[in-house]
Amino acid sequence: MKHVLSILVHNQPGVLVRVAGMFSRRGFNIHSLAVGTTYDLESSRITVVVCGDDGILEQVIKQLEKLIEVVAIQILPSESAVRRGMAMIKVNAGGDKRGEVLKLADVFRASVVDVSEHTVTFEITGDEDKINAFADVLAPYKIMELVRTGLVGLARGDNTIHQYERRNFHEQIVL
Amino acid sequence: MKLTGAEVMVQCLTEQGVDTVFGYPGGTILPFYDAMNNSSLRHILTVHEQGAAHAADGYARASGKVGVCIATSGPGATNLVTGLAAAFMDSIPVVAITGQVPTTMIGRDTFQEIDITGITMAITKHNFIVKDVTKLADTIRYAFRIAASGRSGPVLIDVPRDIQTSVVDFEPLAEFEKYSWAVGGEILSKIKTAVQAIQGAARPVIVVGGGAVAADAADEIRALAEKINAPVVSTLMGLGSFSGTHPLFLGLTGMHGCKVANQAVWEADVMIAVGSRFSDRLTGDRDKYVEDKTVIHIDIDPAEIDKNVAAHIGLTGDLKIIVDLLNGQLNDGQRSKWWMRIRECQQDEAVDGDEKQLSPSWVFSHIAEETFGKECIFVTDVGQHQMWAAQNLKIEKPRTWITSGGLGAMGFGLPAAMGAQFAKPDKRVIHFAGDGGFKMTGAELYTIAAHKLPVISVIINNHGLGMIRQLQHVFFDNNYTSCELPPNVDFTVFAAAFGVHAVAVNSAVEFVQAFKQALASNQPAVIVVNISREELVTPMAHPSGAINAFIDM
Known part of the structure; x- marks a missing residue:
């Protein structure tokens, strides 16, 4: 089972290695990972899609909480969070095929970001299933290459990751 | 006060109450050695950096204070690795300070340059590389705090040579903040559940682990055991947290544990584990280990609860305080039937008559x-x-x-x-x-x-x-x-x-x-x-079997 975790971290050199290292060291499987700064220069946000049952999810969270640079962790369940990834797909679609793929792209609300004599490159945003479905329908036209980002997400409504900061594990337990 | 980075390091160590450090010099740590020579710090030169790390570890285990070891960059730093790993696995507070090539040389495969923060990431509680001398003092203070608080462990600080020689304004720390664990709301209700489980136990057993030593909870654990009249068994790391000659003590438990200690764990209906992480050498088959019993797991590290063994009641926090809270709510118990059974097992085990042989x-x-x-x-x-x-x-x-x-x-x-x-x-x-x-x-x-x-x-x-x-x-x-x-x-x-x-x-x-x-x-x-080569450690439980299923040797 896949779980999406959002992790707020102090923006220190090596923090990504520390977080990713914890996953590999303890044998947790990462399905995807996305990292970026936030509007606050001091912190970055890592979104991880991790595979495992609830017990594993609990261990992942507890082990993350032990990392000194981790500020807050939030689970982003599909029912109460918006989760999106982006993909670019280059297909071999010159001549008469081009019209067909453009129509398909329309259905998926994918946009064209590059066109050449033999190729079209699409950009598509959505949850994993949508991207997979789009790739599937493009497959017969021969996908030349595909690149995708890890999922990012935010909880719906008033819920934010900052609500978790007050848990302040380091002062209470780690420190 | 204007000081060099090296002098700041000395000041900060002194500030933390460090009197003895173990180490081995080398090119990139020499400014620190130079500054240390004019200080009250006692430096013990070891034969090998591994020795320095183990010595700092032994110092910490014996004293309860943070042990400190020093090494230079490159081979000096890599030689610390086994020592830091040993401290990490046993949650021992150690601060390791390593020299590093100057910041301008990092990443160029400079002589004796090794990415020691990368190497030790998995075997330290946390580590730092200091690239800004103005952050040096606070980093060292933070490192000591991380090492000694919560579940303690080793912390490494990598200090490039130019940071040690740069001059910076140093402000001595006015007062040391002491962090103590506060009893939260949730734990009190969990303690109530635990008290009920213990009160209703016919065959309780207390397992003490290394956490009991680290938490200085020996008095509280003795009071608990005496109050509920429960047998106490110890993991390898827990020895000493309960007196080895106390009548309630059954001995070492685990793969090479005493038969009676393992049998008591096996037959217990309620297990109170105090500061143990349920290592594989303790449990053998993890599922069989907790079959048919209620497990009350008390540990400072929340991640230990349900990591190896699913606990029915997990109490996270300072063991000393939690056990004391339990004691305050528990009634005295006798459990004479349970003790009759244990004494019976003890009599079965009592053999061994090779007196005065050099066994x-x-x-x-x-x-x-x-x-x-x-x-x-x-x-x-x-x-x-x-x-x-x-x-x-x-x-x-x-x-x-x-x-x-x-x-x-x-x-x-x-x-x-x-x-x-x-x-x-x-x-x-x-x-x-x-x-x-x-x-x-x-x-x-x-x-x-x-x-x-x-x-x-x-x-x-x-x-x-x-x-x-x-x-x-x-x-x-x-x-x-x-x-x-x-x-x-x-x-x-x-x-x-x-x-x-x-x-x-x-x-x-x-x-x-x-x-x-x-x-x-x-x-x-x-x-x-x-001694003879033929000597064996007995008993020996199968590493992946039940802890009372001993191998016939």
Whole structure:
């Protein structure tokens, strides 16, 4: 089972290695990972899609909480969070095929970001299933290459990751 | 106050109450050595950086303070790795300071440049590389706080050479903030549930682990055991947190635990685990281990709850406070039926009559008798002798039993013993090693001799790697390989080379004499105890089986 975790971290050199290292060291499987700064220069946000049952999810969270640079962790369940990834797909679609793929792209609300004599490159945003479905329908036209980002997400409504900061594990337990 | 980075490091260590550091110099750490030379810090030069790390670890285990080790960049730093890993696995507070090539040279494969923060990420609680001298002081203070608080552990600070020589404004720390764990709302209701479970228990058992030592919770645990009249068993790391001669104490539990201790765990209906992480060497088959019993798991680290063993009641926080809270709500209990059953098991086990034979168990029993009531610290290496020591010594007090439990690092013993003796000059440190482990770090006798430390080293010499031989005996059909060593090392000559008095013994009578002599003198001593290769550690539960399913050897 896949779980999406959002992790707020102090923006220190090596923090990504520390977080990713914890996953590999303890044998947790990462399905995807996305990292970026936030509007606050001091912190970055890592979104991880991790595979495992609830017990594993609990261990992942507890082990993350032990990392000194981790500020807050939030689970982003599909029912109460918006989760999106982006993909670019280059297909071999010159001549008469081009019209067909453009129509398909329309259905998926994918946009064209590059066109050449033999190729079209699409950009598509959505949850994993949508991207997979789009790739599937493009497959017969021969996908030349595909690149995708890890999922990012935010909880719906008033819920934010900052609500978790007050848990302040380091002062209470780690420190 | 304007100081160089190196002087700031010295100031910060002093600020933290550090008096002794263990280390080995090198090019990139020389500014720090220069500054340290004019300070009150006592630097102990070891033979090898691994020795410095183990010594800092032993110092921390014996004293409860943070141990400090120093090394230069590159090989100096990599030599610390085993020592830091040993401290990490056993949650021992150590701060390691390493030199690094100047910040402008980092990433260019400079002479003696190694990415030590990268290397030690997995074996430290946290680590730092300081690239801005204005952050140096706070980083060191933070490092000590991280090392010593919560579930303690090693922290490494990598300081490039140019940071050590830059000048910075230094402000001494006015007062030291002490962080203490506060009882939260949720825990109180959980404690109530735990109290109910314990109250209703017919066959409770208390398992004490290394966390009990770290939390200084021995008094509270004794009060708990006496109150509910429950048998107490100890993990390898927990020895000393409950008196080894207390009538409620059943002994070591785990793969080489006493039969009665393992049987009590097996038959218990409620298990109270205090500061144990349920290592595989403790539990064997994890599912069978907790079958048909309620597990109350008390630990400082929330991640330990449900990691290896699913706990019915997990109490996270300071063990000392939690056990005390439990004691406050528990009623006295008798449980005479349970004790009748335990005494019955104990009688079944009582055999062993090879008195005055130079068997390993006799050696350790004899040492236990001879040192009873004396202020001693027992330090072991890793292997068969470690198990014999754990089974037969009677460890009375916390921090008087020092062993590499989690990592199981051969070579740990002698340098750790040295560190313990520096921490506790008024106690007598008795170190045990096999001939295999002693060969690994035995050169630290040089440091011991140089400082005239009265460490007694008892080398249980079977001319081989006994635990390897035992495993090959049990699991590889006696196909002995790389475990029987040619008996052509004379350890007494080796010790004599350092000016350490040494004697080899081949009989119980000789041992009695040699040990008495070593104890009476206030000098370092080595006693080589020649034993048979055939000696085995018994009992031995199958590593992946039930803990009362012993292997027939």
